[in-house]
Structure formats: C-alpha cells, structure tokens
Amino acid sequence: MKVIEVRNLRKSYPHHVAVEDVSFEVAEGEIFGILGPNGAGKTTTVECVAGLRVPDSGTVRVAGLDPHDDRDELRRVLGVQLQSAALPEKIKVWEALDLYASFYPHPADWEELMRRVGLHEKRDTAFARLSGGQRQRLSVALALVGRPRVAVLDELTTGLDPQARRDTWELVEQVRDSGVTIVLVTHFMEEAERLCDRLTLIDRGRVVATGTPAALVAQAGGEQRLRFRPSAPVDHALLLALPEVRSVTGSGEHLEVTGVGDLAPAVTLALAEHRVVPTDLRVEQATLDDAFLALTGRTLS
Numbered sequence: 303m304k305v306i307e308v309r310n311l312r313k314s315y316p317h318h319v320a321v322e323d324v325s326f327e328v329a330e331g332e333i334f335g336i337l338g339p340n341g342a343g344k345t346t347t348v349e350c351v352a353g354l355r356v357p358d359s360g361t362v363r364v365a366g367l368d369p370h371d372d373r374d375e376l377r378r379v380l381g382v383q384l385q386s387a388a389l390p391e392k393i394k395v396w397e398a399l400d401l402y403a404s405f406y407p408h409p410a411d412w413e414e415l416m417r418r419v420g421l422h423e424k425r426d427t428a429f430a431r432l433s434g435g436q437r438q439r440l441s442v443a444l445a446l447v448g449r450p451r452v453a454v455l456d457e458l459t460t461g462l463d464p465q466a467r468r469d470t471w472e473l474v475e476q477v478r479d480s481g482v483t484i485v486l487v488t489h490f491m492e493e494a495e496r497l498c499d500r501l502t503l504i505d506r507g508r509v510v511a512t513g514t515p516a517a518l519v520a521q522a523g524g525e526q527r528l529r530f531r532p533s534a535p536v537d538h539a540l541l542l543a544l545p546e547v548r549s550v551t552g553s554g555e556h557l558e559v560t561g562v563g564d565l566a567p568a569v570t571l572a573l574a575e576h577r578v579v580p581t582d583l584r585v586e587q588a589t590l591d592d593a594f595l596a597l598t599g600r601t602l603s
C-alpha cells in the first residue's frame with residue numbers, strides 16, 4: 303500500500319527552480335531513498351512532503367493527507383529529521399526528548415526510545431557536548447517520539463565517521479523493522495545501496511530513474527568487471543565468444559573482462575575447460591554511481 307504519493311512536484315525560490323518535476327510513490331514499510339548530488343532538490347522535495355514548504359504546483363499526499371492543508375494531522379503521521387536541526391546548546395538529552403514528547407497526544411515512551419538509540423548513558427549530557435553521531439541519534443529519536451508511520455531522515459550520516467555511520471545505518475534498519483516507513487535523503491551511494499529497498503535518483507530538480515538499487519544498476523547497463531591473472535596465456539576470442547562477455551582487455555599480466563549476467567561463472571568455466579586458472583580474481587559490480595553517470599553523464603559526488 304502506498305503511503306506517500308508525489309505527483310509532478312514543482313517548487314522554485316526567487317531566481318531559482320529547485321524542483322522542476324518530481325514524482326514518486328513510497329510503499330508502507332519500505333526504506334525509500336532520494337539520492338542525488340548536492341543541490342539536486344532533495345531537501346526541497348522532502349520539505350514539501352513534510353508540509354514545511356508549499357509547492358508551486360503538483361500534488362503531495364502522505365497517508366491521504368495534504369501536507370499543507372492538513373498540517374496538524376500530518377504531524378501525527380510523519381516525523382521529520384532535517385539537516386540542520388539545531389537544539390539549544392544547554393538542553394540535556396532527556397529534556398529534549400521530554401519536550402518533544404509533550405508536543406504529541408500519544409507519544410512513544412521516550413525512555414525506551416533513548417535506550418533504543420543508545421543514548422541512555424548520555425541522558426544528562428547537554429546537546430553541545432554530544433558527538434556528531436550522538437546528535438544524529440538524538441535527532442532520529444526526536445523524529446520518532448510522536449510514533450510516526452513515516453519518518454523523513456535528511457542527510458542523516460553526513461559528517462559522521464565510518465563507525466558512527468554504520469551504527470546509524472543499523473538504527474535505521476531497526477526503525478524500519480519496527481514498522482515505520484522511512485524516506486531517506488542522501489548523497490552517499492553506499493548508504494543508498496546498503497539501506498534502501500527502492501530509491502529515486504534526482505538530478506537538477508528532476509527524477510532520473512526510480513527502482514530497487516539492483517534494478518537501477520541493471521537499467522544503466524548493469525555491467526560487471528572481472529580482473530584476474532591467468533595461469534597461462536588466454537586467447538581473447540575464447541572469452542569474447544561467450545554471450546556474457548562484452549570486452550576483454552589485457553593490461554600487463556592481468557586480464558580485464560567486462561560483461562553482464564552470470565559473467566564470473568561463465569568466464570571461470572570457459573577458462574577451466576582450457577586448463578587455465580584465474581588467480582587474484584576480483585569481481586567489481588557496477589554501482590549506483592555508475593548508473594547515475596550512465597543516466598546523466600555526471601557523477602554523484
């Protein structure tokens with residue numbers, strides 16, 4: 303069942319069209335990613351979804367509600383964590399949770415939420431003294447304290463070190479597993495690949511493609527690359543004859559084979575038939591970055 307529907311959204315600022323034409327649907331219970339480079343219009347899009355900005359045209363529905371006209375009802379359905387959510391420096395972790403809980407008629411048990419995001423030991427720590435990762439986890443908890451059906455998380459892991467980023471990813475998965483639909487805005491390819499059930503690629507205010515990470519990669523050619531050192535010389539024609547293979551190039555002792563489908567098994571089998579062993583075999587899958595490049599001619603970063 304779809305819980306968010308965005309149709310032909312357009313939003314401009316003075317002298318600048320931030321969102322030209324964006325449409326997508328989010329199904330209940332999924333992690334839906336909005337991926338694109340800086341300035342693509344991602345934040346403006348989710349701000350329209352969250353009722354924080356009024357679209358110039360197009361429609362947005364969240365659980366059947368119009369985010370602008372039904373703002374009060376929307377607050378009960380949708381929790382939002384935005385990029386620069388700042389809290390007063392001196393507010394303590396527990397105070398922030400208690401305050402936010404007071405905004406809702408049926409809030410979550412914030413003590414339990416605090417434990418779930420791993421901030422129990424920091425309950426009396428002032429916001430200014432939290433690390434980047436702890437602040438992010440607090441902002442996730444604040445987005446969830448109203449027991450939303452949908453949580454919008456914007457650039458959640460920007461500025462975090464790799465460990466804090468992985469911890470935050472686990473937290474997002476736990477939240478999804480508890481039944482909350484998540485809209486995740488990111489410009490990190492790895493984050494989108496790891497977390498998103500489906501995602502939409504946005505560039506210059508327009509949707510470039512929408513689908514599962516695997517489908518987007520496949521749609522853009524889905525090419526894989528094998529690199530290995532053959533134990534004996536290999537006739538390139540032997541590999542080029544395989545339907546999975548698109549190109550064979552040799553660089554030094556290494557061979558590089560690109561192709562699609564079951565490329566690695568097909569190549570290793572063909573080599574084995576000629577008693578050649580591929581050593582130092584490395585398989586590189588195409589990534590969302592490759593997909594974005596193929597679709598827009600530009601990279602994500």
Ligand SMILES: Nc1ncnc2c1ncn2[C@@H]1O[C@H](COP(=O)(O)OP(=O)(O)OP(=O)(O)O)[C@@H](O)[C@H]1O
Nearest residue numbers: 315316318320339340341342343344345346347489
């Ligand atoms: N309040 C504003 N006034 C004028 N222009 C704005 C405003 N907010 C955003 N923009 C511009 O609109 C465009 C889209 O911005 P938006 O923040 O939606 O993109 P984004 O994809 O979220 O990028 P980022 O990841 O850098 O935040 C950018 O060119 C930005 O400079």
